[in-house]
Amino acid sequence: MMEIKRIFVVGAGLMGSGLAQTVAQSGLEVVLNDVTEEAAQKGFSRIQSSLEGRVAKGKMSEEEKDAALSHISCAGTLEKAATCQLVIEAAYENIGVKQAVYKSLDEICGPHTIYASNTSSISITSLASAVKHPENFIGMHFFSPVPVMKLLEITKGLRTSDETLQAVKAVGEKMNKVIIVSKDMPGFIVNRMLDPMINEAIEILDQGIGSVEDIDNGMKYGCNHPMGPLELVDMIGIDVHYSVMQVIHSELGESKYRPSPLLRKMVQAGLTGKKAKAGFYLYDDEGKKVSVNPIFAG
Numbered sequence: 001m002m003e004i005k006r007i008f009v010v011g012a013g014l015m016g017s018g019l020a021q022t023v024a025q026s027g028l029e030v031v032l033n034d035v036t037e038e039a040a041q042k043g044f045s046r047i048q049s050s051l052e053g054r055v056a057k058g059k060m061s062e063e064e065k066d067a068a069l070s071h072i073s074c075a076g077t078l079e080k081a082a083t084c085q086l087v088i089e090a091a092y093e094n095i096g097v098k099q100a101v102y103k104s105l106d107e108i109c110g111p112h113t114i115y116a117s118n119t120s121s122i123s124i125t126s127l128a129s130a131v132k133h134p135e136n137f138i139g140m141h142f143f144s145p146v147p148v149m150k151l152l153e154i155t156k157g158l159r160t161s162d163e164t165l166q167a168v169k170a171v172g173e174k175m176n177k178v179i180i181v182s183k184d185m186p187g188f189i190v191n192r193m194l195d196p197m198i199n200e201a202i203e204i205l206d207q208g209i210g211s212v213e214d215i216d217n218g219m220k221y222g223c224n225h226p227m228g229p230l231e232l233v234d235m236i237g238i239d240v241h242y243s244v245m246q247v248i249h250s251e252l253g254e255s256k257y258r259p260s261p262l263l264r265k266m267v268q269a270g271l272t273g274k275k276a277k278a279g280f281y282l283y284d285d286e287g288k289k290v291s292v293n294p295i296f297a298g
């Protein structure tokens with residue numbers, strides 16, 4: 001089995017920078033890439049602040065922070081992927097963007113490079129068709145924020161080899177993650193359960209069965225969820241959740257996966273959650289929850 005020592009991360013956004021931080025904290029080398037060197041540097045700065053926060057809270061020493069940062073380098077092009085055994089892509093959730101990235105990587109990397117995608121909803125088998133060796137292609141679905149959330153959901157495409165699975169499992173263990181393995185089906189394991197539950201919460205609200213706060217309190221205090229489903233979808237992004245529901249519904253066809261009409265209307269109205277400061281709740285400039293959105297009050 002190939003030992004992975006150096007990882008190339010494509011996309012230095014929310015997930016890519018969290019991923020690079022977690023890789024670096026586990027002592028592996030990481031190259032953080034984005035469309036420009038500056039964009040990659042922005043991701044690096046985000047990691048720096050996150051680690052400084054950990055030091056301030058006494059969760060990490062100054063030396064550990066410096067050691068982690070020393071494992072990270074930034075790149076505005078894909079060339080350095082050739083020096084890495086694993087590429088994890090966390091670019092935009094768009095099949096065209098992702099396939100273009102893999103086609104370019106395939107020109108640069110050798111036949112043994114493992115490619116992983118952090119996609120939440122796109123088929124791993126379809127992404128794997130962009131590369132010459134689909135047996136080296138796999139899904140590595142991390143959860144946000146990556147340094148905090150313990151889960152790694154690995155997805156095997158139709159042609160993913162067992163060697164590829166074992167190699168990425170070993171990396172996941174080094175990153176201290178709890179690993180689950182899914183077949184390549186829409187929503188994999190977690191979103192197939194979570195997203196219909198969130199969708200149902202929105203239906204319950206739309207049908208006037210319960211208020212925003214009662215729905216959230218129901219799951220918080222009745223099921224011990226750390227967050228209610230409506231607060232959670234505000235954080236995930238109501239548009240992001242809508243697109244995952246559309247994928248699950250269109251692929252599996254069953255009416256139980258149909259996106260709630262209220263969900264669609266909220267996306268059309270630009271009420272996409274915390275990032276827009278308005279979803280089921282309203283948020284201030286620091287992202288703190290202020291109140292239930294008056295649209296849903298009373």
Ligand SMILES: NC(=O)c1ccc[n+]([C@@H]2O[C@H](COP(=O)([O-])OP(=O)(O)OC[C@H]3O[C@@H](n4cnc5c(N)ncnc54)[C@H](O)[C@@H]3O)[C@@H](O)[C@H]2O)c1
Nearest residue numbers: 011012013014015016034035090091092093118119120144
């Ligand atoms: N946000 C979440 O909670 C979450 C959770 C699990 C999985 N994901 C998945 O992770 C991926 C990234 O999501 P995100 O929330 O970090 O998005 P984001 O918008 O924060 O970051 C995406 C980054 O990719 C960069 N990028 C776009 N095209 C690129 C290219 N061709 N080459 C290099 N970089 C490129 C962008 O400049 C941006 O910095 C998506 O596939 C998403 O579905 C997100």
